[in-house]
Amino acid sequence: MKIALLGYGKMGKVIERIALERGHEIVLRKSSNDTFEGLQQADVAIDFSVPDSAVNNISECLASNIPIISGTTGWLEQYNEMVALCNEKKGAFIYGSNFSLGVNIFFELNAYLAKMMSHLKEYKVSMEEIHHTQKLDAPSGTAISLAQGIIENSHYASWTMETPKDSEIHIEAKRIENIPGTHSIFYDSDVDQIEIKHTAHSREGFALGAVVAAEWLMGKKGVFTMKDVLNLT
Structure with missing residues (x-):
């Protein structure tokens, strides 16, 4: 699985390590001011950025038909807009306030x-x-x-x-x-x-959950939550 990391801070780096350990490839490491160059190579994107960047990151992925996992918080006043965009584009989207x-x-x-x-x-x-x-x-x-x-x-x-x-x-x-x-x-x-x-003892639990969610989302269409990923519904 080829992964685009949208947000390459401490969480992004832990996600990268765990994804590589699980046999995946990182094709984009985007910090706040970087471009989306390389996004089209990705099978899935994982967004752990900042509130001001999250909506733009999610929108770009949905517009590009890239499944997107977002663990960024602080932007939820626009969540319904992202759900509508996902449905319009027939995309795949998981938001989680916590992926642990x-x-x-x-x-x-x-x-x-x-x-x-x-x-x-x-x-x-x-x-x-x-x-x-x-x-x-x-x-x-x-x-x-x-x-x-x-x-x-x-x-x-x-x-x-x-x-x-x-x-x-x-x-x-x-x-x-x-x-x-x-x-x-x-x-x-x-x-x-x-x-x-x-x-939480470390960031690893959040990172592992995000990678597991990305693996689960492959090949699906729609808006999901971690309840779906963990079969808790």
Whole structure:
């Protein structure tokens, strides 16, 4: 499989190493100011860039009939536009707020726990996410996905980073040097606390998941998620 890397920072370099270990070839390594020269040689593209570049990267791939995996967060206000473009071009597209295989299991655990807790009004839910200081968006895309999983399975209506109302989930975002990503969900009552937590030890889990998703997407058409890749639907 020939891969175009759109975004060649720390994540891009880890994805490159894992892709090469799995027998794939890198045909384009694009940093923010580089051109798309070489994209047409690719079988698939993997985008781990920055919010300002993601939409352009995804659009270019869909217009060029290149399947695209995007793990860039912070641009989701334009997600529906990319879905529409993918459908228009009959392309293939996966966006994931987190490609870690473990985190995607954690998403399912989070939704199941939210459903179990939904009738226990004495518990108030809150979240904490911790990432490295280079992360540009806050809260993380993973935290937003987790919050959405709770909202879909409970009485909560939205999330906030401010003082929460009764219908809001409070998210605290911390930025600490050399933390790949930690997400914790707390259910607090006057008498006890329930906590579930996912801790990433390195970027390798995200990178492996992205390469696995790229392998899975080959030959398919449509808009998919990691639920489809991992057969969690």
